[in-house]
Every structure is written in C-alpha cells, then in structure tokens.
Amino acid sequence: xxxxxLDTPVLLIEEDAFxxxxxxxQELAEKAGIxxxxxxKAHKSSEIAKMQIDAGAVGVCCAKLGEAEVLVSHDIKDIxxxxxVIGISxxxxxxxxxxxxxxxxxxxxxxxxxxxxxxxxxxGVRPDVVIEVDVGQGRCGVQPGDAALDLAYEVMSADWLNxxxxxxxxxxxxxxxxxxxxxxxxxxxxxxxxxxxxxIRKAGLPLDYLTGGGSGTSVIDAAAAGLTELQPGxxxxxxxxxxxxxxxxxxxxxxEQSLTLLASVISLPEPGRCILDMGLKAVSSDGGPPVxxxxxxxxxxxxxxxHSELVFENGSCPxxxxxxxxxxxxxxxxxxxxxxxxxxxxxxxxxxxxxxxARGRVQ
Amino acid sequence: xxxxxLDTPVLLIEEDAFxxxxxxxQELAEKAGIxxxxxxKAHKSSEIAKMQIDAGAVGVCCAKLGEAEVLVSHDIKDIxxxxxVIGISxxxxxxxxxxxxxxxxxxxxxxxxxxxxxxxxxxGVRPDVVIEVDVGQGRCGVQPGDAALDLAYEVMSADWLNxxxxxxxxxxxxxxxxxxxxxxxxxxxxxxxxxxxxxIRKAGLPLDYLTGGGSGTSVIDAAAAGLTELQPGxxxxxxxxxxxxxxxxxxxxxxEQSLTLLASVISLPEPGRCILDMGLKAVSSDGGPPVxxxxxxxxxxxxxxxHSELVFENGSCPxxxxxxxxxxxxxxxxxxxxxxxxxxxxxxxxxxxxxxxARGRVQ
Numbered sequence: 001x002x003x004x005x006l007d008t009p010v011l012l013i014e015e016d017a018f019x020x021x022x023x024x025x026q027e028l029a030e031k032a033g034i035x036x037x038x039x040x041k042a043h044k045s046s047e048i049a050k051m052q053i054d055a056g057a058v059g060v061c062c063a064k065l066g067e068a069e070v071l072v073s074h075d076i077k078d079i080x081x082x083x084x085v086i087g088i089s090x091x092x093x094x095x096x097x098x099x100x101x102x103x104x105x106x107x108x109x110x111x112x113x114x115x116x117x118x119x120x121x122x123x124g125v126r127p128d129v130v131i132e133v134d135v136g137q138g139r140c141g142v143q144p145g146d147a148a149l150d151l152a153y154e155v156m157s158a159d160w161l162n163x164x165x166x167x168x169x170x171x172x173x174x175x176x177x178x179x180x181x182x183x184x185x186x187x188x189x190x191x192x193x194x195x196x197x198x199x200i201r202k203a204g205l206p207l208d209y210l211t212g213g214g215s216g217t218s219v220i221d222a223a224a225a226g227l228t229e230l231q232p233g234x235x236x237x238x239x240x241x242x243x244x245x246x247x248x249x250x251x252x253x254x255x256e257q258s259l260t261l262l263a264s265v266i267s268l269p270e271p272g273r274c275i276l277d278m279g280l281k282a283v284s285s286d287g288g289p290p291v292x293x294x295x296x297x298x299x300x301x302x303x304x305x306x307h308s309e310l311v312f313e314n315g316s317c318p319x320x321x322x323x324x325x326x327x328x329x330x331x332x333x334x335x336x337x338x339x340x341x342x343x344x345x346x347x348x349x350x351x352x353x354x355x356x357x358a359r360g361r362v363q
Numbered sequence: 364x365x366x367x368x369l370d371t372p373v374l375l376i377e378e379d380a381f382x383x384x385x386x387x388x389q390e391l392a393e394k395a396g397i398x399x400x401x402x403x404k405a406h407k408s409s410e411i412a413k414m415q416i417d418a419g420a421v422g423v424c425c426a427k428l429g430e431a432e433v434l435v436s437h438d439i440k441d442i443x444x445x446x447x448v449i450g451i452s453x454x455x456x457x458x459x460x461x462x463x464x465x466x467x468x469x470x471x472x473x474x475x476x477x478x479x480x481x482x483x484x485x486x487g488v489r490p491d492v493v494i495e496v497d498v499g500q501g502r503c504g505v506q507p508g509d510a511a512l513d514l515a516y517e518v519m520s521a522d523w524l525n526x527x528x529x530x531x532x533x534x535x536x537x538x539x540x541x542x543x544x545x546x547x548x549x550x551x552x553x554x555x556x557x558x559x560x561x562x563i564r565k566a567g568l569p570l571d572y573l574t575g576g577g578s579g580t581s582v583i584d585a586a587a588a589g590l591t592e593l594q595p596g597x598x599x600x601x602x603x604x605x606x607x608x609x610x611x612x613x614x615x616x617x618x619e620q621s622l623t624l625l626a627s628v629i630s631l632p633e634p635g636r637c638i639l640d641m642g643l644k645a646v647s648s649d650g651g652p653p654v655x656x657x658x659x660x661x662x663x664x665x666x667x668x669x670h671s672e673l674v675f676e677n678g679s680c681p682x683x684x685x686x687x688x689x690x691x692x693x694x695x696x697x698x699x700x701x702x703x704x705x706x707x708x709x710x711x712x713x714x715x716x717x718x719x720x721a722r723g724r725v726q
Contacts, residue, residue, distance in 0.1 A: 007452055007726040041668065063669040064640075083640070083669055086629045087685045089370055108630055111684050139666050140630040140638050171667060266449045267471055267503040275503050277427075277446070281700045282725040286648045286665075302649075303502050304534060305404065305696050306426040306446055306725075321474050322450045333668045337644045337701070340723055360703055360722075362645040362669075363370040 001350040008264040008324060009282040011339040013237075013354075015346050017258035021236050024254055025218065026056045029230050032222035037061055037080060037211065039233030042333050044358035045342065046074030048236070059102070061231045065090055066361030072097040074357060080130065080211065081105040082167065082231065084112055084140060090363070091116050095123035104128035106167050108142045113154045113161070120160035128164035129155045130211065133196055135168035135189035144168075144192040145199060152200050152207075165209025166200075168193035169231070174216030179246035186217040187224050194226040215255070219248055237332040240291045261290060261327045261335070263308070265319045272315040276325065279306040282338060287331030295325065364713040369706060371627040371687060372645040374699065376600075378707040378714055380621040384599050387617055388581065389419045392593050395585035400424055400443060400574065402596030405696050407721035408705065409437030411599070422465070424594045428453055429724030435460040437720060443493065443574065444468040445530065445594065447475055447503060453726070454479055458486035467491035469530050471505045476517050476524070483523035491527035492518045493574065496559055498531035498552035507531075507555040508562060515563050515570075528572025529563075531556035532594070537579030542609035549580040550587050557589040578618070582611055600695040603654045624653060624690045624698070626671070628682045635678040639688065642669040645701060650694030658688060 003012070029036035038052045041063035049060045049071055059078025062068040068079045078101065085094050085105050097103055107113050107129050120126060131151045134141030142148050148166065155163040170189035176182040193210055200207050210228045213221035215235035221227055234242070237259035247253045263278035280302055283290045289300050297313040310325070312318070319325065329335040336342075337359055344352040366375070392399035401415045404426035412423045412434055422441025425431040431442045441464065448457050448468050460466055470476050470492050483489060494514045497504030505511050511529065518526040533552035539545040556573055563570050573591045576584035578598035584590055597605070600622035610616045626641035643665055646653045652663050660676040673688070675681070682688065692698040699705075700722055707715040 005452070007450075007456075009725050084629045086627060086640075087370075089368070093370075108632070109684055134632060138632070139670055139672070140632060142632075264449060266447045269471070269497060269501070269503060269505075277449075277725075280647070280649050280694075280697050281723075284643070286643050305700075307502055309502070321472055331643075334643050337668075338723060338725075360644075360701060362372050362641075362701075 003262070003345050003348050003350060004324060006262065006343060006350070008262050009278040010262050011336065011342055012260045012262055013342045013344045014258045014260070015344040015351055017256040018236060018344070021238070021255045021258060022052060022055050025232060025235050028218060028222050028254070030056065034222060034227055035229040037229050037231050039063070039082070039231050040067060040071060040358070042233030042236060043336060044356045044361070045354045046071050046076060046357050047354040049076050058229070061233070064361055064363065065094055066363045067358040068103065069093065069097055070358040070361055072101045076101065078102045079104070080231070082169070084108060084132070086112055088115065088119060091119040092123065094127065095119060095125040098125045098127045102128070104130055104164055106130045106132040107151065107155070108132040108140050110151065110154055113151065113158065117158035117160050126160050126162055128162045130164050130167045130209070131155065133166050133168045133193055135192045135212070136170045136185065137172045139171070141168070144196040148196045149200050149203055152205055156205055163205065165207055165211065166193055166197055168210070168212040169214065170217070171214060174214045175241055175245055176216070177245045179248065182217060182245070183220050186220040190221065190224040190226040216242065216245065219254060234332055239287060239332050240328040240330045241287055257328055259329060259332050260293065261329060262324050263327060265321055265323045265325070268317065268321060272312050272317055274310050274317045274319050275303065276308045276310065277306070278308050278327070279304050281305045283327065283329055284331050284334035284338065286334055290327035290329050293326040293328060366625070366708050366711050366713060367687060369625065369713070371625050372641040373625050374702040374705055375623045375625055376705045376707045377621045377623070378709050380619040381599060381707070384601070384618045384621060385415060385418050388595060388598050391581060391585050391617070393419065397585060397590060398592040400592050400594050401599070402426070402445070402594050403430060403434060403721070405596030405599060406699060407719045407724070408717045409434050409439060409720050410717040412439050421592070427724055427726065428457055429726045430721040431466065432456065432460055433721040433724055435464045439464065441465045442467070443594070445532070447471060447495070449475055451478065451482060454482040455486065457490065458482060458488040461488045461490045465491070467493055467527055469493045469495040470514065470518070471495045471503050473514065473517055476514065476521065480521035480523050489523050489525055491525045493527050493530045493572070494518065496529050496531045496556055498555045498575070499533045499548065500535045502534065504531070507559040511559045512563050512566055515568055519568055526568065528570055528574065529556055529560055531573070531575040532577065533580070534577060537577045538604055538608055539579070540608045542611065545580060545608070546583050549583040553584065553587040553589040579605065579608065582617060597695055602650060602695050603691040603693045604650055620691055622692060622695050623656065624692060625687050626690060628684055628686045628688070631680065631684060635675045635680055637673050637680045637682050638666065639671045639673065640669070641671050641690070642667050644668045646690065646692055647694050647697035647701065649697055653690035653692050656689040656691060
C-alpha cells in the first residue's frame with residue numbers, strides 16, 4: 001500500500017529515521033556505560049517496546065500501571081513504573097503483573113511504602129522500589145538528602161519490598177533552549193541525585209541504581225557520569241519543539257523528526273483558505289498548533305474538534321479537494337495517545353503497522 | 364460498586380442529571396415541532412445514542428464517517444454525517460454502511476458531489492445529500508443563496524443521489540456570553556438558511572429539511588422557527604464553559620453539569636501542594652484547565668502528560684494521599700475522546716458502564 005492511499009487523519013512514522021533514533025540513543029548509553037530503559041509513555045506500543053529491547057534496552061519505563069499491564073500482557077518482562085502507585089486497588093493490580101514480569105515502582109511517601117509492603121505480603125510478591133527524588137522539577141519526589149535516606153530505610157526495613165535505588169527526573173528543563181543553561185541544570189539535577197546516593201551509601205545501604213534523564217538532556221545525562229540508567233522517550237519521534245532548542249552546544253541535533261500526521265483537504269470555501277479533516281481530536285494542542293510540512297505561506301488554525309483551517313498569505317490556496325498535507329505535532333506523547341496505531345512508512349510505501357495498545361491507559 | 368472504589372482517573376456521568384438533560388432537549392424540540400437529532404460526536408457511544416433514540420430522537424449526527432461506521436455496527440439506523448466525506452476510499456466506505464442504515468451526508472463542493480454520485484452508482488446505493496451552507500461560522504459550507512442553489516441542482520440531477528435539504532451550523536456563537544448577542548446571531552444564521560431554502564423552493568426544488576443548531580443556541584434555535592431538525596451534542600454533559608454564559612435572558616440554565624472526572628492524590632511533596640494522577644492524557648486542555656469541584660482556594664495546574672498539581676492559597680492542603688478530587692472538564696468532547704468508557708453513577712453508587720466505542724474514530 002502507498003502512503004497516498006491511506007485514509008486520514010493518520011499517524012505516520014518514517015521508519016528509517018525512527019530506527020536511526022533508536023540506534024543513536026542505544027549507542028549514546030552504551031558509550032557512556034549506562035543502561036538504557038526508554039520510556040514507553042511516548043509510544044504506548046508493545047511492538048516498539050520489543051524493538052527497543054531487541055536493540056539493547058534493559059526494559060522500559062511506564063508512566064502508569066495501566067500501561068505496564070498492557071505491556072506485560074504482550075510479554076514485556078522488565079518495567080519500571082515511574083509514577084507512584086497509590087491505594088490498595090492499584091497496588092493489588094501491580095502485584096498481579098509483578099508475578100509475571102520484573103516490576104519496579106517509584107515511591108516518595110511513607111504511607112504508600114507501608115501499604116505497598118502490606119499488599120506485597122498478602123500477594124506473596126516482592127517488588128523493587130525506587131525512591132523518587134525531586135531533583136528540581138517540583139512535581140513528585142522527596143527532597144534530596146535525609147528525606148530520601150529516611151524513605152530508603154523504610155523500604156529496606158519492609159520484609160516484602162526490595163530497595164532498588166533512586167529516580168531523579170528533571171522534566172522542566174528538557175526544552176530549555178540554551179544548551180549551556182540546560183547543561184548546567186541537568187548536571188545540577190544529576191549532582192543532587194548522586195549526592196543523595198552517596199549519603200545513602202555512607203549510611204550503609206546498598207545502592208547502585210540511579211535512573212532518570214530525558215530526551216532533551218540525554219547527551220548531557222550520558223556525559224555527566226552519575227546516572228546508571230537513562231529513560232528518554234520522545235527522542236524516537238521528536239516533537240517539533242525539540243527542533244527549536246540548541247543541541248550539543250548548537251552543533252547538531254542528534255535525533256530526527258520521525259512522527260508526522262497526514263490530513264486531507266475536505267472543503268475549499270473561498271480562495272486562499274481550505275479546511276482540513278484534522279481537528280482537536282486528531283492532534284494535540286497543548287504544545288501549540290502542529291507545523292505544516294513544506295507549505296510556505298500557510299498559517300494553521302484549529303477550527304473545532306474535527307476541523308482545522310489553512311490560510312495562505314498570498315490569497316491563493318495551492319491545494320485541491322482531497323489533497324493531503326503532512327504536519328509535525330508539537331507534542332508527540334499527547335498526540336500519540338489519540339490514536340490506536342502507527343503506520344510505518346519508507347519512501348512512499350507503507351511498511352508496517354504498530355498498535356498503540358496502551359493508548360488511554362491512564363489508570 | 365461505590366464511586367470511591369473506582370481507580371482513577373475515571374470519567375463519570377451523574378445519571379439523573381444526564382437523563383434530565385436528555386429529556387429537556389427532547390421536550391424543547393417537541394414543543395417547537397422540530398425533529399431532534401443529537402450529535403454523537405459529543406459522546407461517541409452507541410449505548411447513549413440508543414437512549415437518545417428511545418427518548419424520541421429521529422437518529423443521530425456523526426462528525427466523521429468512522430464514528431458512523433461504529434454506530435451502524437451497533438444497530439443505529441439513521442445517521443447524518445455532518446462533515447463532508449471526500450475521496451473514493453471514504454465514499455466507498457460510506458456506501459457500505461448506507462446499505463445497512465439510512466445514511467445522509469453533507470456536501471459543499473461540486474467535485475465531491477460528482478464523485479459521490481459515481482461511487483453511489485458503482486455501489487448501487489443512493490445516499491441522501493444535504494448541502495452545507497455557511498451561515499456565519501466561516502468553516503465548511505457554500506455561501507447562502509445562489510451558490511447553495513447551484514449545488515442543490517447538481518445533487519438533484521445526479522441519478523444516484525437524493526437531495527435531502529440544507530445544513531447550517533453556527534458553531535462560533537455557541538459560547539457567546541450575552542444571551543441577547545447570541546440570540547441575534549443565531550436568528551441571523553437561521554434566517555440565512557431559511558432564505559436560501561426559500562430561493563431553492565422558488566426554483567422548483569423540493570425542500571423541507573433544514574438541520575442545524577447547537578447546545579448553546581438550542582433555546583433560540585427552537586424558538587426561531589425555521590430549522591426542522593436540531594443537532595445539539597454537548598447539552599448532555601455541559602462543559603464548564605457553558606456555565607459562564609447567559610441562558611434564556613439570564614434567567615436559567617436549562618441543562619445541568621453531568622460529566623465529571625475523578626482524580627487521586629498521588630504525592631504530597633510539601634505543605635500546601637499535592638500532585639494528582641490526571642495530566643494532559645486524562646483531561647483535555649484546549650478549553651482551559653478543568654475546574655475542581657468543592658475545593659475553595661485550590662488552584663490547578665497541569666504538570667505534564669500524567670500529572671497535575673493543586674496549590675492551596677492558605678498553604679495547607681486538606682487532602683490526604685489517595686484522596687479523590689472531582690473536576691468539571693472545560694471541553695467535554697475532547698475529554699470524552701480520551702476515554703474508552705463512561706461510568707454512570709447515582710449518589711455514591713456506580714449504576715452503569717457505557718462504552719465510548721467510536722473513540723478515536725477520526726477518519
């Protein structure tokens with residue numbers, strides 16, 4: 001099948017660029033002697049998770065338990081859940097998959113740790129627990145230092161929990177434009193995590209697992225020496241916003257744009273303006289409007305949930321009814337979460353279909 | 364099962380309010396002597412479509428062919444597709460469902476009408492075609508008057524197409540705050556449609572079907588005398604933004620808020636601040652942030668795709684780990700499209716589950 005035979009709106013992956021991205025991140029981690037555990041929240045696809053593991057990843061990260069359940073049901077065997085799992089209902093669900101796969105989970109709260117230990121005992125399962133440390137993002141996580149040590153003690157003293165290590169993710173700086181600023185902030189985040197690890201080791205607790213990092217800081221994270229595992233997600237696809245930031249001191253962008261959307265012209269109401277079949281239900285808007293590919297002089301505007309509009313500054317629309325237009329999404333994760341499958345292509349040919357089996361698994 | 368036993372984030376419908384909304388819109392249409400064809404793009408659920416039809420609706424509207432396919436597969440028998448269906452591939456798909464149900468579709472373009480006629484002949488199916496007229500929204504649709512008459516002639520002269528009537532939807536005014544302004548604009552839109560219908564009738568073409576209207580203008584549309592069919596969608600749920608506008612001269616809101624989201628506290632990183640498990644993948648942001656229910660002094664902020672944050676102005680968070688918080692979405696349609704099911708409840712009890720079978724059907 002050819003690309004131009006696809007009904008739209010449709011979510012496309014340029015396979016060659018995608019595979020190059022996968023290989024580059026793997027090499028980046030290998031050269032730094034760091035394990036590579038890509039974040040599956042970006043793609044939510046068991047097919048892609050398997051490709052990443054075949055390429056050398058030690059396993060994947062999931063943001064939500066529901067994602068992990070889907071991936072385990074598709075034979076993914078090693079998953080770190082990077083968001084706290086709270087309450088008896090979800091903890092019981094987690095123990096069920098921990099019977100079938102190696103499951104690690106972050107925690108940042110005593111009450112949660114105590115409840116998890118109790119549920120683990122009831123279920124006869126011993127999950128790995130990673131203390132989440134707030135290394136500057138100001139979201140989840142205990143403060144670096146003694147607060148993290150206290151939680152590590154609590155995990156260590158729980159019969160049914162294994163203390164695995166620390167997680168520190170600085171999501172707020174992934175798209176900082178200046179490479180120099182991002183470099184300083186990312187090294188500071190890694191420093192907070194390694195200092196906390198040192199404190200915990202000095203207290204006599206075993207600790208050799210420090211996980212974190214993102215696509216925007218991946219080059220820095222790999223060079224900073226401290227993390228033992230990288231968990232980038234978006235590097236596979238590259239939001240359009242990643243093209244706006246400086247990479248590696250401004251020299252090169254290590255990853256390529258591989259994810260696009262294809263939309264069709266469905267109405268030509270007047271000269272210089274056309275309506276597309278891609279609205280707010282077909283591409284996310286939280287990162288800004290998507291960017292049209294190779295359409296100079298076109299400005300995009302959402303026109304509701306099912307429509308959008310292109311206006312051409314010269315007053316003349318070069319598109320005919322049914323013509324297809326490609327767009328780069330500004331935020332890949334939230335756009336992928338609207339679709340049930342990726343269509344992989346090479347040149348003009350459709351080469352594969354990868355299901356987004358964990359789409360919508362927010363619980 | 365009780366509401367507080369549900370894992371979160373979860374999409375809830377307060378069943379009593381929802382059923383009252385359904386009944387009120389039905390009565391509004393009946394009193395005005397107008398048919399009622401609610402828009403299924405809001406709920407994307409065959410269960411809800413059936414309830415609407417059982418309550419007296421003549422059928423439903425769908426925004427996309429893919430939605431219509433799902434509803435036909437669940438035995439919905441009368442569907443108007445309110446967006447043009449373009450190209451041989453989609454037109455062929457449309458003829459397939461037109462073999463099983465009464466399918467009408469809008470059109471605003473000669474080329475599309477000619478192609479539809481050819482595909483209809485090939486498939487041996489005769490769909491109903493509704494000319495879409497731009498009554499002020501500036502999206503799809505031909506201009507009122509002669510342009511619409513020309514297209515009506517084209518449909519009439521095509522052997523394999525039935526000319527059904529006109530659609531005019533003024534989406535841009537649904538949330539105009541002032542009732543008086545909305546009233547003027549909605550009556551103007553209906554007037555443009557009825558004037559065009561008169562022109563077409565004078566030219567000798569049969570025309571007794573004028574469809575349009577939305578939730579925000581429903582009271583006005585019903586009173587304006589002109590439309591023969593109302594197609595509101597959001598009235599079932601009521602976005603939080605609908606509470607901000609004047610209804611019926613400011614006197615009363617005819618529909619109730621019935622759709623909410625439930626999220627849980629998953630982290631308490633510092634006094635006065637908590638993190639919830641509801642991010643950009645669990646509630647849409649295109650209409651603004653969701654509104655917390657009964658949490659005075661709390662300000663909401665998205666904190667990524669999987670998290671959000673509540674900050675309490677008095678510096679003290681009244682919520683404990685695992686506590687649940689209800690939110691009203693600002694834009695129901697795009698929020699519903701993130702979920703696979705509605706949980707209907709009454710009081711504290713879960714009473715039903717309705718699948719969102721057409722979720723993500725953007726093609």
